[in-house]
Amino acid sequence: MNKTIRKLLVFIGSLLPLGWILWKVVRLQSGEWDVLGPEPGRAIVFFTGTWTFVFLLLGLAASTFKRWGVPWLMMHRRMIGLFAFFYATLHLLAYMAFLLEWQWADIASEIIERPYLTFGFAGWALLVPLAFTSLRYWQRKLGKRWKRLHQLAYVVAVLVAVHYLLQIRSNWFEPVLYSSLMAILLLERAFFVLNKRIKTKI
Template identity: 60%
Template sequence: MAKLNAVHWRRIAVFVLSLLPFIWILQAIVRVQMGEWDLLGPEPGKAIVWFTGSWAFNFLLITLAVTPLTRLAGQRWLMTHRRMLGLFAFFYVTVHLLSYFMFLLEWRWQELAAETVKRPYLLVGMLAWLMLIPLAITSTRGWQRQLGRRWKRLHQLAYAIGVLAALHYLMQIRSSWLEPGLYA
């Protein structure tokens, strides 16, 4: 077996650290199902959707922060992990969406249109997720070569997605605007 160099160890560390929120929410769900103790409060479905949405937004912001941090701090090694962080952002957004469908809509697809009319932030969030799909699909080096300059232009959608994510979050707030304002 070949020795792992520093880049490989960092990739493993970034991967494992990026999975920790998912592992935490999974174990909380299992514990709630087993009746051990309620880590998720009186409305576990809402807590799961909120938790996964927060981590989706966190990963989106972390991914968007890589380029400025690389430029400001001169830490070029951060760029090697941007793709993985972006894919984790897509993963958490997808888990957030599935959590919403599973725990809040309870797979009642026929109610989606009525919910979207009542809660327009759902439409904004869905648009952000739909815009993330081509970024996730084209995140490989092969797609980068195939698309050439268009790849970079396509991946600049991440900034618009960040704005949509902030809007999605802000549109849901009924009381404290501090945290959503900071995210935005």
């Protein structure tokens, strides 16, 4: 498949979750009160958070798939990473709008007092410099430091997984599933790096 066409398809596919939730919101505004459940605001927060995790998983899986002989995902990792930041930002804004109702005085105390928010906000904050320096200009300008900076993606992955797991109340399946997939990808990466260093020394 042509690279440009594939890039366009990845871009459109990445926007589909946004289109789906906007369609639900439009239906909600038209009077279909049950389309997002009894707590629409909380449903939007959860939805955007889940898709943030999905894009983080795809970003981490790109290098793993490349090592397994499937390189096309790696070609779009920058776009996938930017969509992870995009949905993470929507997730944060949805939380502030629907659950905190823009009570600015409460935002700082909520982040400090609730561990799951502390981990989640820390993950989002680390995504900011990664998104900002994703352009090739910064890759050239920072040189080797760019690669070290973008290794923060692994830290973000751990923070987001902990953020998700700390929110488990009754429905544990998705948080445990996504976090387990994240752990597998991180362990695969760690094994690859360790194995590479051993071979280099030999």
